[in-house]
Amino acid sequence: MGLIAAVVGIIIVAVVVGVVVSNNNKKNSNLSTTSSSDSSTGASANATTQQTNPNDPSSFTKDPTLHQSFYGMAYTPVGSQLPDCGNSLAAVIQDIQIMSQLTPRVRLYGADCNQSALVLEAIKQTKVNMTVYLGNYPVPTDNGTAYTRQRDEIKAAIQTYGTDHIGGITVGNEFMLNYVTQNAITDVNSAAANVGAAILLANIQDTQSMLTTMGVTIPVGNADAGSYFNDEVLAAVNYGMANVHPWFANVSATDSASWTATFFQQQDVVLAESLSNNATMYIAETGWPTKSSDVGNESNGPSIASVANLQIFLDNFVCQANTNGTGYFFFEFADESWKDAEFGGVEGWWGLFNQEYIFVCPLLE
Numbered sequence: 001m002g003l004i005a006a007v008v009g010i011i012i013v014a015v016v017v018g019v020v021v022s023n024n025n026k027k028n029s030n031l032s033t034t035s036s037s038d039s040s041t042g043a044s045a046n047a048t049t050q051q052t053n054p055n056d057p058s059s060f061t062k063d064p065t066l067h068q069s070f071y072g073m074a075y076t077p078v079g080s081q082l083p084d085c086g087n088s089l090a091a092v093i094q095d096i097q098i099m100s101q102l103t104p105r106v107r108l109y110g111a112d113c114n115q116s117a118l119v120l121e122a123i124k125q126t127k128v129n130m131t132v133y134l135g136n137y138p139v140p141t142d143n144g145t146a147y148t149r150q151r152d153e154i155k156a157a158i159q160t161y162g163t164d165h166i167g168g169i170t171v172g173n174e175f176m177l178n179y180v181t182q183n184a185i186t187d188v189n190s191a192a193a194n195v196g197a198a199i200l201l202a203n204i205q206d207t208q209s210m211l212t213t214m215g216v217t218i219p220v221g222n223a224d225a226g227s228y229f230n231d232e233v234l235a236a237v238n239y240g241m242a243n244v245h246p247w248f249a250n251v252s253a254t255d256s257a258s259w260t261a262t263f264f265q266q267q268d269v270v271l272a273e274s275l276s277n278n279a280t281m282y283i284a285e286t287g288w289p290t291k292s293s294d295v296g297n298e299s300n301g302p303s304i305a306s307v308a309n310l311q312i313f314l315d316n317f318v319c320q321a322n323t324n325g326t327g328y329f330f331f332e333f334a335d336e337s338w339k340d341a342e343f344g345g346v347e348g349w350w351g352l353f354n355q356e357y358i359f360v361c362p363l364l365e
C-alpha cells in the first residue's frame with residue numbers, strides 16, 4: 001500500500017493555475033541542428049524540421065533517426081497556461097512535425113489558450129496521420145468556471161475541424177487525486193469522495209450531452225492517478241487514462257517496465273473490467289525524469305533521475321508495451337520549464353527533448 005500511495009506522484013500539470021515561464025521565443029522558426037544517433041558514444045540525436053516549401057508545413061523532410069516507436073505521447077504546447085498563454089501555431093506545427101515521426105497519437109491535458117484548435121490546425125496543415133485526445137482540466141473548487149471555459153473552446157474546435165483527428169475528450173486530470181488530498185479523504189470511493197466525484201460526473205455528463213446535441217460521436221474519458229479512479233466516474237466514461245509512475249514509487253529503472261505493467265494491470269485494468277461499462281484503459285503518463293533542479297529530489301529511494309535511467313526505461317518499457325498491446329502515452333514530449341520554475345525538483349525534466357528539440361536521451365534503436 002505504501003507503493004500505491006507513492007504513485008500519487010506530484011505530476012501537477014497545472015493548465016489552470018500558475019505563473020508561466022514562456023520560452024516560446026526560444027524556438028527557432030527553422031531548426032538546422034544536425035541529426036545523428038550514436039548510442040555507442042551516447043551522443044544525443046537532434047530532431048530537425050526543415051520544410052522544403054516554407055509556406056507549406058506538410059513539406060517537411062523526415063528525420064531518418066526518428067521512428068514511430070511510441071503508442072502515444074503526452075503533450076502540452078509551450079505557453080498554454082492562463083493568464084499568460086503565449087503559444088503559437090508555428091511552434092505547435094514544429095512540435096507536430098516532430099511528434100508525428102514518433103507516434104500517431106498525442107494527448108492534451110487542457111483546452112486553455114486555444115490549444116485544441118492549434119493542434120488540430122497543425123495536424124491539418126502538416127497533413128500527418130495524427131489523432132489527438134483533447135483535454136478539459138476542471139478544478140473542484142471553482143464552481144465549474146474552468147470546466148465551462150474549456151468546454152466552449154473544445155466545442156468551437158470541433159465545429160471548425162470536425163472529428164476526424166479527435167480520438168477522445170478527456171474530462172478531468174487528477175481531479176479525484178486533488179479532491180481527496182485537499183479534503184484529507186483516504187478512500188476514493190467513500191461517501192465523502194463521492195461528493196467530489198459528483199462534481200466531475202456533472203462535467204462528464206455535460207460534455208456527453210454537448211456532443212449529442214452537436215450530433216457527433218467522440219469517446220469521453222477521464223484521467224487520474226493510477227490508484228485514484230472513483231468507480232462512479234470510471235463507470236460513466238468510455239475510457240480511463242491512468243498515470244503510472246515508477247519513479248514516484250521508488251522503483252529502480254531496471255525494474256520500472258515490469259512494475260508499470262503489473263501496477264496498471266492490477267490497479268486499473270482489473271478495476272475497469274469489474275465495472276459494467278468495461279471502459280478502455282490506457283496509461284496516461286509513464287516516463288522517467290532526467291534530472292532534478294535540486295540534489296534532494298533527485299532520487300526517491302532506488303529511483304534516480306538521470307539520462308541513463310531514462311534510457312533504461314525506454315529500452316525496456318517501450319518495446320514490451322508495444323508487444324503487449326498496451327495503450328500508453330509517454331510522459332512527455334519536451335521538458336517544461338514553467339513547471340521547473342513553479343515546482344522545482346524533477347517536475348520540469350521529463351521530456352524526451354528539451355525546448356530546443358535536442359534529444360535529452362538517445363532514442364530506441
Ligand SMILES: *[C@@H]1O[C@H](CO)[C@@H](O)[C@H](O)[C@H]1NC(C)=O
Nearest residue numbers: 028029030031051052053054
Ligand atoms: C526559414 O527558412 C526559409 C526557407 O529556407 C527562409 O526563407 C527563412 O528566412 C528562414 N527563416 C529564418 C528565421 O531563418
Ligand SMILES: *[C@@H]1O[C@H](CO)[C@@H](O)[C@H](O)[C@H]1NC(C)=O
Nearest residue numbers: 034035036043044045046358
Ligand atoms: C545536438 O545539439 C547539441 C547542442 O547544439 C550539440 O552539442 C550536439 O553535438 C548535437 N548532437 C548531434 C548528434 O548533432
Ligand SMILES: *[C@@H]1O[C@H](CO)[C@@H](O)[C@H](O)[C@H]1NC(C)=O
Nearest residue numbers: 089113114115117118121122
Ligand atoms: C485558435 O487557433 C486557430 C488555429 O490557429 C485560429 O484559427 C483561431 O483564430 C484561434 N483563436 C483564437 C481565439 O486565438
Ligand SMILES: *[C@@H]1O[C@H](CO)[C@@H](O)[C@H](O)[C@H]1NC(C)=O
Nearest residue numbers: 068103104105128129130131
Ligand atoms: C494512421 O495511424 C493509425 C494508428 O497507428 C493506423 O492504424 C493507420 O493505418 C494510419 N493510417 C495511415 C493512412 O497511415
Ligand SMILES: *[C@@H]1O[C@H](CO)[C@@H](O)[C@H](O)[C@H]1NC(C)=O
Nearest residue numbers: 141142143144145146147148
Ligand atoms: C455557481 O454557478 C451557478 C451556475 O453556473 C450559479 O447559479 C451559482 O450562483 C454559482 N455559485 C457560486 C457560489 O458562485
Ligand SMILES: *[C@@H]1O[C@H](CO)[C@@H](O)[C@H](O)[C@H]1NC(C)=O
Nearest residue numbers: 257258261317320321324326
Ligand atoms: C509485457 O508482458 C509480459 C508478459 O506478460 C510481462 O512480463 C511484462 O511485464 C509486460 N511489460 C509491459 C511493459 O507491459
Ligand SMILES: *[C@@H]1O[C@H](CO)[C@@H](O)[C@H](O)[C@H]1NC(C)=O
Nearest residue numbers: 272273274277278279280281
Ligand atoms: C473488457 O474489454 C476487454 C477489451 O477491451 C476484453 O478483453 C475483456 O474481456 C472485457 N471484459 C469484460 C468483463 O467484459
Ligand SMILES: *[C@@H]1O[C@H](CO)[C@@H](O)[C@H](O)[C@H]1NC(C)=O
Nearest residue numbers: 002003006249250299300301
Ligand atoms: C521513497 O523514498 C523516499 C526517499 O528515500 C522516502 O522518503 C519514501 O518514504 C519512500 N516511499 C516509499 C513508498 O517507499
Ligand SMILES: *[C@@H]1O[C@H](CO)[C@@H](O)[C@H](O)[C@H]1NC(C)=O
Nearest residue numbers: 010296297343344345346347
Ligand atoms: C523536494 O524535496 C522536498 C524534501 O523532501 C519536498 O518537500 C519537496 O516537495 C520536493 N519537491 C518536489 C518538487 O518534488
